[in-house]
Amino acid sequence: MSRAYGWTETNDATIDEEAEVIRMMATTLLDGGSLRGLVDHLETEGISTVSGKAWKPITIKRALTNPRMIGKKQSGDKLVATTIPPILQPRTYKRLCELLLDPERAKYTGDRTQVALLGGGLARCGGCGRPMYAASTVGRPTVYACSTRSSDCPSIVSVQAELLEADVIERVLARLSSPKYRKALTKSINELGSREEGENLVAELNARFTALGEDFADGLIDRETMRAGTTRVRANIAATELKMAQREVLIDLPEPSAEDIVKWWEDADKRRRRDVVSIVVDHLTVKPTDRRGRDGLDPHRVDYVWKTQ
Numbered sequence: 001m002s003r004a005y006g007w008t009e010t011n012d013a014t015i016d017e018e019a020e021v022i023r024m025m026a027t028t029l030l031d032g033g034s035l036r037g038l039v040d041h042l043e044t045e046g047i048s049t050v051s052g053k054a055w056k057p058i059t060i061k062r063a064l065t066n067p068r069m070i071g072k073k074q075s076g077d078k079l080v081a082t083t084i085p086p087i088l089q090p091r092t093y094k095r096l097c098e099l100l101l102d103p104e105r106a107k108y109t110g111d112r113t114q115v116a117l118l119g120g121g122l123a124r125c126g127g128c129g130r131p132m133y134a135a136s137t138v139g140r141p142t143v144y145a146c147s148t149r150s151s152d153c154p155s156i157v158s159v160q161a162e163l164l165e166a167d168v169i170e171r172v173l174a175r176l177s178s179p180k181y182r183k184a185l186t187k188s189i190n191e192l193g194s195r196e197e198g199e200n201l202v203a204e205l206n207a208r209f210t211a212l213g214e215d216f217a218d219g220l221i222d223r224e225t226m227r228a229g230t231t232r233v234r235a236n237i238a239a240t241e242l243k244m245a246q247r248e249v250l251i252d253l254p255e256p257s258a259e260d261i262v263k264w265w266e267d268a269d270k271r272r273r274r275d276v277v278s279i280v281v282d283h284l285t286v287k288p289t290d291r292r293g294r295d296g297l298d299p300h301r302v303d304y305v306w307k308t309q
């Protein structure tokens, strides 16, 4: 009998190592990674399906959108509870379904080959503070542009993607080549303890999150207390997960020598590059400009907020 990746054959327990792979796949895709990039990554890591075959975009898509991920099954047009232990949070699962079952995305054979280095809200419009997204028009260079309707933003900032990315790459690599910064980054990550301790902490925080909802449902706390509590727990989870992601990337990075870092960057795939940028840069804001024309990027137009000072 075949089993589902992530669970034992009897479906009454998860297999930790596989559950972890599933969560990694979910995070990668929700962070803007492509199915194709994920397939390559799994292959490099020697991670195969239950039957020992290589993962394919379609098998990943099917696995991640299966309601068993949240311990449920499809019954008619409803999802009903089962005894299968969940692997993903309901919110994560919902976002994955929206992403992977999006008909717009299916048009591109279920894959998004263009991974914007500064996607996911990393770049913000200096006019309104909202995220800028990569946009391309046939025959013109790709730009990062304010995602807001023109009536809601005074400036609708737009900047040539290549110029902005070059500035970001230069600054990120300079930071990673600095022994002082690397020391600070390593210190901040070591506060977390081992990988297992980090995972335990996230599990504990998730349990606290659930408990807050239950206390509210049982009338033990009021809505405001629950909201304040869940906001704090969520922030703690995000901070812990960030440190865990930082450590994963750090393990892979060469010693802080500019030459080695640049070489590492050149060999890294798009997904890896994005990971690195997103652990170093909290966000950046591109200010409007009155200058017209195509003179390079004025470095004073970009304000950086770094994740570790």
Ligand SMILES: [Zn+2]
Residues within 6 Å of the ligand: 125, 126, 127, 128, 129, 130, 146, 147, 148, 153, 154, 155, 156, 157
């Ligand atoms: Zn704007």
